[in-house]
Amino acid sequence: MTVILGLESSCDDSAVALVTADRRILAQAVVGQNTAHQPYGGVVPEIAARAHAEILPSLIRGVLAEAGLAIDDVDAVAATAGPGLIGGVMVALLAGKGLAFAAGKPLIAVNHLEGHALSPRLVDPDLGFPYLLLLVSGGHCQLLEVRGVGDYRRLATTIDDAAGEAFDKAAKLLGLGYPGGPAIEALAARGDARAVPLPRPLLGSAEPHFSFAGLKSAVQRAVAPGDHRPEDIAASFQQAVVDCLVDRTARAFAQSAARTLVVAGGVAANATVRTALRQLAHDRERAFVAPPGWLCTDNAAMIAWAGAERLATGRVDSLDVPARARWPLDEGAEKVRGAGVKA
Ligand code: KG4
Ligand code: ZN
Numbered sequence: 001m002t003v004i005l006g007l008e009s010s011c012d013d014s015a016v017a018l019v020t021a022d023r024r025i026l027a028q029a030v031v032g033q034n035t036a037h038q039p040y041g042g043v044v045p046e047i048a049a050r051a052h053a054e055i056l057p058s059l060i061r062g063v064l065a066e067a068g069l070a071i072d073d074v075d076a077v078a079a080t081a082g083p084g085l086i087g088g089v090m091v092a093l094l095a096g097k098g099l100a101f102a103a104g105k106p107l108i109a110v111n112h113l114e115g116h117a118l119s120p121r122l123v124d125p126d127l128g129f130p131y132l133l134l135l136v137s138g139g140h141c142q143l144l145e146v147r148g149v150g151d152y153r154r155l156a157t158t159i160d161d162a163a164g165e166a167f168d169k170a171a172k173l174l175g176l177g178y179p180g181g182p183a184i185e186a187l188a189a190r191g192d193a194r195a196v197p198l199p200r201p202l203l204g205s206a207e208p209h210f211s212f213a214g215l216k217s218a219v220q221r222a223v224a225p226g227d228h229r230p231e232d233i234a235a236s237f238q239q240a241v242v243d244c245l246v247d248r249t250a251r252a253f254a255q256s257a258a259r260t261l262v263v264a265g266g267v268a269a270n271a272t273v274r275t276a277l278r279q280l281a282h283d284r285e286r287a288f289v290a291p292p293g294w295l296c297t298d299n300a301a302m303i304a305w306a307g308a309e310r311l312a313t314g315r316v317d318s319l320d321v322p323a324r325a326r327w328p329l330d331e332g333a334e335k336v337r338g339a340g341v342k343a
Helices: 034-040 045-067 086-103 112-123 163-173 180-188 213-223 230-255 271-283 301-312
Strands: 003-008 013-020 025-032 076-082 107-111 131-136 141-148 151-156 260-264 287-289
Touching: 003 045, 003 086, 003 301, 013 045, 013 301, 025 045, 034 045, 045 086, 076 086, 076 112, 076 301, 086 107, 107 112, 107 301, 112 131, 112 141, 112 260, 112 301, 131 230, 141 230, 151 230, 163 180, 163 213, 163 230, 180 230, 180 271, 213 230, 230 271, 260 271, 271 287
Parallel strands: 003 076, 076 107, 131 260, 260 287
Antiparallel strands: 003 013, 013 025, 131 141, 141 151
């Protein structure tokens, strides 16, 4: 039995997990930092890095103890090496390097996005390559054709904000605190999604990409006069995001022969998002896979699993592998407008 220790600290969740190559999660822990960042309405990198460094050693000890394993029983150490907040990324990566070196185990430097991208295969053994992936998180909003481990073709990305970032900014405007996604979803459940007219940027556009900055500005204009109920703004905003995600995903079907639609990343925890995408897949005669909510938001089981997939395909890293703030899944892809490129 191959056991992988996964370590994650690229944003505001410190996470550790032990996962086997035959898809068993032996133990895992995720500790968020919401209260530390709440006063600032977003993640403060310096606070995040410090908190990761304080908690990660005890999480590693705790997860090993829970599984009844010692570090010598682990076959490989997988740590997120980027992309993310660089101070935080370094915490898990350096811990992983130290453990791998001390125990004489292979190190696997995992791209956090690959963790999200492969996460559905941890819980669904029947999910084969290729699949069309909508990756929607706080930092990314992309459509990818997942062709195999380490083999990604990006079909679309956001030209401004990520979908989760839009949820977080809208929540801040509504005074809901951080993280915004779950708060908006809860408030939206009591609101009328047709009450507040909001734009759907790029809807129906021939361009494959996403855009959410204009939607955020429209929410700002809707909040200011105080003549809409917050729950109606939340519901209308959420529906606008869903409409954009569905429209852009539908467009991407034409770009890929993949017969399965998969959604992953923090925003995939949203029930309205999942329901709309499931319906879209059904209408277009595609299979649909969405990992459980705990596997959508940041965790280390997905990092350990990506490590297991990389190990199984002979991909290990040397101890001098760098931490990377930026690390696209498809390094060869051309840049899009918004990423420092003018249209
Ligand atoms: O994947 P994730 O945990 O971290 C990143 O890699 O970014 O995603 C976090 C993002 C945040 O923007 C958060 O507001 C959003 O996912 N999110 C949600 C929900 N849960 C988390 N957005 C909408 N609805 C949710 N239920
Ligand atoms: Zn993430």
